[in-house]
Amino acid sequence: MQSPVLQQKYHHLDQDNDTRVMSGFVLLGFPSLSPSFQLFLCSLLSICYALTLVGNLCIVWAVLWDSRLSRLPMYILLGNFSALEMCYVTTTAPRMLLDLASPLPRVISFHGCFLQFYFFFSMGTTESFLLAAMALDRYLAICHPLRYPILMSQRFCCILAASCWASGFLWFLAPIILISQLRFCGSNILDHFLCDPGPLLASSCTPAPGTELAFYSLSSIAIFGAFLFIICSYTTLLRTVMRLPSATGRQKAFSTCTSHMTVVSLFYGSIMATYVVPKASGGSNKVVTLFYSVLTPLLNPLIYSLRNKEMKSALKRTLLWEN
Numbered sequence: 001m002q003s004p005v006l007q008q009k010y011h012h013l014d015q016d017n018d019t020r021v022m023s024g025f026v027l028l029g030f031p032s033l034s035p036s037f038q039l040f041l042c043s044l045l046s047i048c049y050a051l052t053l054v055g056n057l058c059i060v061w062a063v064l065w066d067s068r069l070s071r072l073p074m075y076i077l078l079g080n081f082s083a084l085e086m087c088y089v090t091t092t093a094p095r096m097l098l099d100l101a102s103p104l105p106r107v108i109s110f111h112g113c114f115l116q117f118y119f120f121f122s123m124g125t126t127e128s129f130l131l132a133a134m135a136l137d138r139y140l141a142i143c144h145p146l147r148y149p150i151l152m153s154q155r156f157c158c159i160l161a162a163s164c165w166a167s168g169f170l171w172f173l174a175p176i177i178l179i180s181q182l183r184f185c186g187s188n189i190l191d192h193f194l195c196d197p198g199p200l201l202a203s204s205c206t207p208a209p210g211t212e213l214a215f216y217s218l219s220s221i222a223i224f225g226a227f228l229f230i231i232c233s234y235t236t237l238l239r240t241v242m243r244l245p246s247a248t249g250r251q252k253a254f255s256t257c258t259s260h261m262t263v264v265s266l267f268y269g270s271i272m273a274t275y276v277v278p279k280a281s282g283g284s285n286k287v288v289t290l291f292y293s294v295l296t297p298l299l300n301p302l303i304y305s306l307r308n309k310e311m312k313s314a315l316k317r318t319l320l321w322e323n
Contacts, residue, residue, distance in 0.1 A: 023110065023188075030193065042100035056083070062317075080161045084127055091119045113195040114179075114180045121172045122171065128223060128268075133160050135230040230264055
């Protein structure tokens, strides 16, 4: 709900009747912050965005360049995950940085808004599926080590990764089309830094409970379905690891899973707070969204490279152009 002060401040950006929103939306971003702090935040997030691209690009390049990693399913999935993170953060960060650097809110076109909406949620869903695929890979490697080369062959791994991408980009297609067909006759001011379903649905002329239910139901299924699969995989994996007679073997098994579980905790913890429980206040919702849309992709390459000896060695060889 927008305050009267905000509505009055940006009233000049509104027009009459339905066509005013059809021409575009205004993303308020962080209006409660002072202009100087917004510039500081813009500078800080610009650095985070650049580091995110560099870090994830290094992982993708290491997987492609290092022949030892490019044949292993674990690193094929990690390469896909890092490539996805670069695309994921790019759907929102450049636009958000422009808005923070601008003295006045910028208008995003109707089609641009829904394209951002589609790609942001499609890539977020793909990330959820890829994390589940990575959990499956770890489960098969530890619980079925003798059959692992057959069960998780390079060909099957590539098909699995492609399926995650395809499923992620198809998952929200129908509800996003339904939301885009709504009539928007309220204010064209969205109290967010990206095109989010909550502010969009609030701006429609009439309530659309069916569309809202479909969107949040699909969100819950994708998030909880993948999350429960990961939990079940790691529960079985933990039982297997605890039965290993060697302490060294247990430590090695845990070390291969720690990075993945850290990323899972960061991603699912923040995303559940936003879209499974969508009634959070606008300010806290923005902070949580900012965390998983910008900061989590920044942390992922650090988590995987710092805790993985093979990845650290591959990155060193790649950066130094060693064979």
